[in-house]
Amino acid sequence: MDRPVFIKNASQLVTLAGNIKSPRIKAEMSDLQIIDNGGVWLEEGIVQAVGKTSDLHEEYTDRLSQADIIDASGLLVTPGLVDPHTHLVFAGSRETEFNQRLEGATYMDIMNHGGGIYATTEAVKQASHSQLFQESWERLNGFLLQGVTTVEAKSGYGLDWNTERKQLEVAKELHEKHPVDVVSTFMGAHAVPSHFKENPEGFVELIIKEMIPAVAQSKLAEFNDVFCEKGVFTPEQAKKILEAGKKHGLQAKIHADEIEPYEGAELASEIGAISADHLLEASHDGMKKMAAAGVVAVLLPGTAYFLMKRFADARKMINLGVPVALSTDCNPGSSPSVSLPFMMNLACMNMGMSPAEVITAATINAAHAIDRAKEIGSIEVGKKADITIFDVNHFAKLQYFYGVNHTHIVIKKGRIVVRGGKLVE
Numbered sequence: 001m002d003r004p005v006f007i008k009n010a011s012q013l014v015t016l017a018g019n020i021k022s023p024r025i026k027a028e029m030s031d032l033q034i035i036d037n038g039g040v041w042l043e044e045g046i047v048q049a050v051g052k053t054s055d056l057h058e059e060y061t062d063r064l065s066q067a068d069i070i071d072a073s074g075l076l077v078t079p080g081l082v083d084p085h086t087h088l089v090f091a092g093s094r095e096t097e098f099n100q101r102l103e104g105a106t107y108m109d110i111m112n113h114g115g116g117i118y119a120t121t122e123a124v125k126q127a128s129h130s131q132l133f134q135e136s137w138e139r140l141n142g143f144l145l146q147g148v149t150t151v152e153a154k155s156g157y158g159l160d161w162n163t164e165r166k167q168l169e170v171a172k173e174l175h176e177k178h179p180v181d182v183v184s185t186f187m188g189a190h191a192v193p194s195h196f197k198e199n200p201e202g203f204v205e206l207i208i209k210e211m212i213p214a215v216a217q218s219k220l221a222e223f224n225d226v227f228c229e230k231g232v233f234t235p236e237q238a239k240k241i242l243e244a245g246k247k248h249g250l251q252a253k254i255h256a257d258e259i260e261p262y263e264g265a266e267l268a269s270e271i272g273a274i275s276a277d278h279l280l281e282a283s284h285d286g287m288k289k290m291a292a293a294g295v296v297a298v299l300l301p302g303t304a305y306f307l308m309k310r311f312a313d314a315r316k317m318i319n320l321g322v323p324v325a326l327s328t329d330c331n332p333g334s335s336p337s338v339s340l341p342f343m344m345n346l347a348c349m350n351m352g353m354s355p356a357e358v359i360t361a362a363t364i365n366a367a368h369a370i371d372r373a374k375e376i377g378s379i380e381v382g383k384k385a386d387i388t389i390f391d392v393n394h395f396a397k398l399q400y401f402y403g404v405n406h407t408h409i410v411i412k413k414g415r416i417v418v419r420g421g422k423l424v425e
């Protein structure tokens, strides 16, 4: 049994305590519920008490000698960060495409010529389970070192059931063995394989009739995602695939309005998706519908940055009442990054979000986007003891001193897994 952990004297203890039933919207996104000189008692992997250091000191006086004590004087304590949209499990990299794009080729041009998602699909088909596991394990270490304690991970580099299953099995094994929790999404509808080019409906049928039932039966994923984009899957096809997933108990997610406006936000609202992601080109009407339906907007500023596109209009979404979350979109094509803090800086600089809003977006709202708000995303009694301690004394400094990894200590389920910015072996 691990020793209890007592974090004391935090300069700012950002709890985000409050309503866990629905994601935070509008002004709620700026209300971080900060305790100055805060303390937290963690035991059995769970948060046992949260409050002023002096109060906890009194409450636990008799047990202090049994605990690992972390003096967080001058430091910022937040919930472990949550990344709700990644393509974590892949093999290889695509830096040659990066060069092509810098010389003017577009992301879709490259994909339409057999590169992009197709190139990574080939690499994933060739990779063994253990090779995929190893490469993804290293990336998960990268997430953890930047303060992230839970990530969502999508399949979608198989486009046939055997390879999709291989990706999902790797994600499952990572979840079991790595300190970071991995939540799985099936994304068979990531691209239409070349042998279905003339018959995309045939591939949609294959996903609906064979892959989705197999995903549900194997319990390898909780969510079902589609790349709804001109030249990839139409809104009609996306709707069919997402409805089929719902019938099998898979909640819907959608890559929506990423490259071109395609009424993805509208579709997400209509079918009751848990999140609509990207939304660089989302329409005003689509945003209003998302607000009314309570669909979380998972925004991925790294993708806009790396594809040199205009950023999603987070300010407008928040003003309209859309709950906003942030993510890396970690993948080898449009956002090869494991740094959620970098995304938080980009969101302030390019999407009109405030430092307080981005903290909410990378914690409790991100937890909502993957249906985990009851367990993670805030520091409250009864929740998982997932906590990150940064070496800054104010939450705004996380975004202000950009390009620096401020992660000092990470605690996952009550156990210290990063100390002094390094993985604990």
Ligand code: NIG
Pocket (backbone or CB within 6 Å): 087, 116, 117, 120, 227, 255, 258, 303, 329, 331, 332, 333, 334, 335
């Ligand atoms: O979220 N747009 C589709 N999927 C990913 C990119 C995947 C890739 O290029 O490998 C995205 O941008």
Ligand code: FE
Pocket (backbone or CB within 6 Å): 085, 086, 087, 255, 329, 331
């Ligand atoms: Fe993505």
